[in-house]
Amino acid sequence: MQTWTIRSVLAWAKKYLSDKGIETPRLDAELLLARALNTDRIHLYMDMDRPLVSGELQRFKLLLKRRLKREPIAYILGQKEFFGRSFIVDKGILIPRPETEILVEEAIRLAPRDAYLLEIGVGSGVVVISILLERPDIKAVGSDISKLAVVTTRKNAKAYGVANRLSLFVGDLFSPISSKFPIIVVNPPYIAIKDKSFIGDDIIKYEPKQALFAGPNGLDIIKRILKDVTEYLYVKGLLIMELGYNQKGAIERYIKMHKPLVIKKWVKDISGITRVVVLEKTYE
Numbered sequence: 065m066q067t068w069t070i071r072s073v074l075a076w077a078k079k080y081l082s083d084k085g086i087e088t089p090r091l092d093a094e095l096l097l098a099r100a101l102n103t104d105r106i107h108l109y110m111d112m113d114r115p116l117v118s119g120e121l122q123r124f125k126l127l128l129k130r131r132l133k134r135e136p137i138a139y140i141l142g143q144k145e146f147f148g149r150s151f152i153v154d155k156g157i158l159i160p161r162p163e164t165e166i167l168v169e170e171a172i173r174l175a176p177r178d179a180y181l182l183e184i185g186v187g188s189g190v191v192v193i194s195i196l197l198e199r200p201d202i203k204a205v206g207s208d209i210s211k212l213a214v215v216t217t218r219k220n221a222k223a224y225g226v227a228n229r230l231s232l233f234v235g236d237l238f239s240p241i242s243s244k245f246p247i248i249v250v251n252p253p254y255i256a257i258k259d260k261s262f263i264g265d266d267i268i269k270y271e272p273k274q275a276l277f278a279g280p281n282g283l284d285i286i287k288r289i290l291k292d293v294t295e296y297l298y299v300k301g302l303l304i305m306e307l308g309y310n311q312k313g314a315i316e317r318y319i320k321m322h323k324p325l326v327i328k329k330w331v332k333d334i335s336g337i338t339r340v341v342v343l344e345k346t347y348e
Contacts (some may be wrong), residue, residue, distance in 0.1 A: 068121055071112040073097060077128060084132055093128075095137055100124035134265040146190040149197075152223070153188050154216050158275040160190045163306070163333045166340045167249050168194045170304045170331060174342070175247045177201055182296065184237055184250040184289065185209075187275065189217030189230075191249060196226040207233045207240050209274070237285075238292050246301045252289060254308040256282035282308050287318060290343075294324045297345040302328070304342050312338045319343070 066072075074093050081089035094105045100123040101108070101116075116124070130140050136159055138144040144153045146160040147168055153159055168191055175181055178201050183192040186206035196204055208214050214232045221227040233240035255263070255276050267276065278284040286307065293303050303325070307315060312330065319325050324345050331340040 068116045069113050070097065070101075070108050070116065073116060073121070073124065074108070074112075077124075080128070081131065086131065092131055092137055095141065096127040096131060097124050099141055100127055134269055136266045136270055139270060144188070144190075147194040149194070149224070151188055151190050151193070151220050152216055154212060155270070156212050156272055157210065157216055158187045158271055160188065163337075163339050164191060164251050165194075166331050166333060167191050167251060167304055167306055168198070170340060170342060171195045171247060171249050172198045174302055174304070175199060175202055179203075179246045180205065180243075182206070182241065182243075182245040182248045184248065185213075185252060185275075186217045186232065187213050187251070189213075189220040191251065192230060193217070193220055193224055193226055195249070196221075196229055197224060203229045205231045205233070205241070205243070205245070207235050207237075209234070209236045210272070237288060238296055241296055244296055244298050244301070246298050247304070248293060248297060248301070249304045250289060251306040252285040253278040254282045254286060254306070254311060256280060256308070281314070283311060283314055283318075286311070286315065290315075290318055290322055290325065293343075294322070294345050299345055299347060301345050302342055303345075304340060306340055307338070309337045309339075312341075315341060324348070 077093035078089045081092055086092055098105050098108055101120055127140055138153045138159045139155050143150050144160050147165050181202055181204040183206045186192055186208045192204050192206050196202055211234050214234050218232055221230045253276055257277055257280050319327055324347055325343045326346050328342040328344045330338050333339040
């Protein structure tokens with residue numbers, strides 16, 4: 065009877081996942097095995113020749129089976145790394161992407177001292193909580209149409225000790241908000257319905273569609289935000305917003321119809337794609 069060690073299990077799982085078309089087979093195998101063994105990836109490498117007992121191997125195979133159905137690793141593990149920290153990510157909430165860290169970087173840099181910040185669409189709370197952790201002078205308000213998202217954000221805020229600086233509300237975009245802010249951040253749904261066929265099964269089958277898609281050209285929610293945001297910004301206040309890969313021109317045209325808003329800057333991601341726009345309200 066074969067003795068399965070951490071080394072041999074990882075080698076087998078990597079090939080198995082790769083043969084099934086999983087894009088990051090080695091990483092996925094390590095993350096799932098670490099969870100099955102109740103440890104982390106570093107300790108896997110420190111003990112590669114340790115044999116697995118039957119219960120551990122069975123737990124790993126069950127996790128592997130879920131991944132083969134294209135369930136995202138973040139949902140299997142119930143967590144996702146973002147801005148150097150691990151956050152709870154429940155099923156039904158958008159999984160944070162690395163490019164969204166640009167929102168955090170810009171807000172950290174641009175938020176005035178002792179500012180009250182608003183995030184629309186908090187999701188799992190990774191953006192607003194990361195900002196609060198890097199800027200202890202800031203307090204924040206967050207909203208989301210999903211009650212589950214607000215509950216998850218509250219869990220993450222409590223885990224990182226910032227719950228006393230974050231007020232949360234359930235509602236569609238600005239509907240639960242009645243104040244003005246010097247800075248607003250938002251990562252809206254911006255994928256066009258026509259691009260659905262280009263989206264992987266991991267996303268289509270498991271992630272919430274209302275957090276991904278926004279009409280035929282992906283601009284439906286962005287237009288609503290741009291139409292209403294000036295009511296919630298102080299003069300000289302900033303909106304920092306993520307956008308899709310081909311939406312810069314459409315946003316520029318739309319801004320011309322909303323004269324209080326001017327484009328301050330565009331920010332590209334590491335792939336050279338224009339990913340974030342910074343807008344300023346110039347007058348009442």
